[in-house]
Amino acid sequence: MSQSAGTGGLLARLGKQNGTTLGRVLGSGTQAEAEEGPDGKMHATIRIPEDELVFEPGILVLPHGGTVELTLINDDKNTHCAVLPSNGDSQFIWLVNHSKGTARLELDGPGYYWYGSTTGNDEGRGLTGAIVVSGDTPPEAKLDRPPQPQP
Amino acid sequence: MATEEYVDAGHAVDFRTLSDLAGKAPATAKSVNYDRILKARDAEPHNWITYYGAYDGKRYSPLDQINVDNVKSLIPAWVFQAGSLGMHSGASTYAFEAAPLVVDGVMYVTGWDGWVWALDARNGSELWRYKHASPYDVSLCCGNVNRGCAVAEGKVFVTTLNAHVLALDAETGAPVWDQVYGDVRAGESATVAPLVVKDMVIVGSSGGEFGVRGHADAFKLETGERVWRCYMIPKPGEPGSETWPADGEAWQRGGANCWTTPTYDPDLNLLYFNTGNPCPDFDGAVREGDNLFTDCVVAVDPDNGQIKSHYQYTPHDVWDYDSTMENILFDQDGKELLGHFDKNGYFFVLDRGLQPGTRRAVR
Numbered sequence: 062m063s064q065s066a067g068t069g070g071l072l073a074r075l076g077k078q079n080g081t082t083l084g085r086v087l088g089s090g091t092q093a094e095a096e097e098g099p100d101g102k103m104h105a106t107i108r109i110p111e112d113e114l115v116f117e118p119g120i121l122v123l124p125h126g127g128t129v130e131l132t133l134i135n136d137d138k139n140t141h142c143a144v145l146p147s148n149g150d151s152q153f154i155w156l157v158n159h160s161k162g163t164a165r166l167e168l169d170g171p172g173y174y175w176y177g178s179t180t181g182n183d184e185g186r187g188l189t190g191a192i193v194v195s196g197d198t199p200p201e202a203k204l205d206r207p208p209q210p211q212p
Numbered sequence: 213m214a215t216e217e218y219v220d221a222g223h224a225v226d227f228r229t230l231s232d233l234a235g236k237a238p239a240t241a242k243s244v245n246y247d248r249i250l251k252a253r254d255a256e257p258h259n260w261i262t263y264y265g266a267y268d269g270k271r272y273s274p275l276d277q278i279n280v281d282n283v284k285s286l287i288p289a290w291v292f293q294a295g296s297l298g299m300h301s302g303a304s305t306y307a308f309e310a311a312p313l314v315v316d317g318v319m320y321v322t323g324w325d326g327w328v329w330a331l332d333a334r335n336g337s338e339l340w341r342y343k344h345a346s347p348y349d350v351s352l353c354c355g356n357v358n359r360g361c362a363v364a365e366g367k368v369f370v371t372t373l374n375a376h377v378l379a380l381d382a383e384t385g386a387p388v389w390d391q392v393y394g395d396v397r398a399g400e401s402a403t404v405a406p407l408v409v410k411d412m413v414i415v416g417s418s419g420g421e422f423g424v425r426g427h428a429d430a431f432k433l434e435t436g437e438r439v440w441r442c443y444m445i446p447k448p449g450e451p452g453s454e455t456w457p458a459d460g461e462a463w464q465r466g467g468a469n470c471w472t473t474p475t476y477d478p479d480l481n482l483l484y485f486n487t488g489n490p491c492p493d494f495d496g497a498v499r500e501g502d503n504l505f506t507d508c509v510v511a512v513d514p515d516n517g518q519i520k521s522h523y524q525y526t527p528h529d530v531w532d533y534d535s536t537m538e539n540i541l542f543d544q545d546g547k548e549l550l551g552h553f554d555k556n557g558y559f560f561v562l563d564r565g566l567q568p569g570t571r572r573a574v575r
Contacts, residue, residue, distance in 0.1 A: 162221030172347025
C-alpha cells in the first residue's frame with residue numbers, strides 16, 4: 062500500500078466519488094446539530110449536493126430524543142428519495158431533481174440511526190446519512206449500582 | 213447551486229401508506245383481561261391469547277382437528293411476507309423468533325427491529341403495522357429479534373430493542389404509552405415477550421453478555437405507571453449476596469437477565485422467572501461463589517416484585533448455561549410441580565414452592 066499520495070489528497074479524490082461513506086464519514090465527515098425551537102421541537106436542513114451522492118450534513122446530531130422537523134433539499138440533477146427512521150413507521154419522501162420537502166421524525170435517545178435513499182442503489186453508492194441522538198436514559202430506567210464507565 | 217424555485221416534494225409519508233393495508237383491526241382484544249387469560253386453554257382453545265397459550269407454560273392446545281394421522285397432509289393456507297428495508301442493526305442475525313397471539317380471528321405478531329403487525333388470521337392480510345425506530349448501535353449479543361407480544365384491555369404490549377415497553381392500540385397500532393426500562397448505554401436491550409398478570413404487564417431485560425445487572429419490571433396496563441423492579445443480582449447485604457465476592461464489584465455486572473417470559477401460578481400467586489448466565493460468561497475467577505440468582509428459577513410475588521424463593525440449576529456457571537428455558541407448571545399425584553429442561557443437559561422436576569430440599573428428580 063502506497064502512502065506517498067498523502068491522506069488529504071487521497072480523501073479528496075475519494076470524496077468526489079462518494080463523499081459521505083468513503084471520503085467523509087470514514088475520514089472527516091460533515092456534522093451539524095439540529096436547532097431547538099421554543100416549543101421543544103428540533104429543526105434541521107439536509108441537502109443532497111449536485112454530483113456527490115451524499116447527504117449534507119452526513120451526520121445530524123440531535124441534543125436529545127423527541128420530535129425533529131427536517132427540510133430536505135435535492136440539488137442534484139437526478140431523482141433520489143429518503144427513507145427516514147421514526148417511531149410508528151419509517152417516513153418516505155420522493156425527491157425529484159431540484160426539489161424541496163419536509164419530514165417530521167419521532168426518535169428515542171440516546172442512539173444513532175441510519176437513513177438513506179433506497180432508489181437506484183443510491184445506498185450502495187453512498188447516499189446514506191446518520192442521525193445521532195444525544196442524551197441519556199431517564200434515571201428511573203437506569204440500573205441501581207455505582208456509576209460505571211460508559212461510552 | 214441552482215437558484216430557480218424548487219419543485220415542491222411535499223411532506224414525507226408513513227411508509228405503510230404505500231401498501232394496501234386496512235389500517236384497522238376488529239376490536240377483539242378489548243375484552244381480553246386477566247380472567248380470560250386464567251381460563252385461556254379450556255375456555256377458548258380456538259384462541260392463543262397469551263405467550264405459551266396459558267400461564268403454566270405447557271404450550272399445549274386441546275384442539276384435535278390436526279392429529280398424528282393427518283399432520284403429514286398439512287399445506288400452507290397463506291404466507292405473510294415481511295420485507296426488510298434499509299440498514300438495521302444485527303443485519304446478519306435478524307429473524308422471526310416470535311410466537312403469534314390470536315384473538316378471535318386477529319393475529320398479533322412481532323418481528324425484528326421494532327415491527328408489530330396485526331393480521332387477518334383467516335387469510336394473512338395485513339390490518340395494521342407499527343415500526344419502532346431502533347437505534348443502530350444497541351448492544352445485541354445474539355441477534356436483532358423479538359419474542360412476541362401480550363394482549364389485554366384493548367392494547368398490544370411489546371418490548372423494543374432499545375429497552376422500551378410500549379402499549380399500542382389493538383385496533384389501530386397507534387401508541388398509547390411508552391416507558392423506558394433499560395439503559396442502552398449500559399449494554400441493556402429488550403427482546404422478551406411481555407406477560408399480563410392482573411392489571412400489570414411484566415417484562416425483563418437483556419444484556420447478560422455486556423456486564424449488566426438483570427431485572428424484571430412491572431407496569432400498569434392502563435397507564436404505563438411503573439409498579440416494581442426486581443433485580444436478579446442481590447446488592448451487598450441482600451439475601452444471596454454472600455454468593456458473590458465480598459470485596460469485589462462483580463455483582464454490579466453479574467448478568468442473570470430475564471429475556472424469556474416467566475410462567476405464573478395463580479394459586480400460589482408466584483411468577484417463575486428463568487434467569488440467564490452470569491457475566492463474564494466464561495471467566496469465573498472474577499466472581500467466585502454460586503453467583504445467585506444466575507441460571508435460576510426465581511419465584512417472585514407479582515404484587516410487589518419481591519423474591520420469595522429460588523432454585524439454581526447451575527451454580528457458578530462458566531459455560532454460558534442460561535437457564536432461560538421456561539419452567540413448566542404441572543400437577544402429579546396431588547403434588548404441585550415444576551419441570552425445567554436446562555441447557556446444562558438435565559431435566560429438573562421441583563416442588564413449586566421451591567423450599568429447601570425442593571428437588572424431586574433430575575434426569
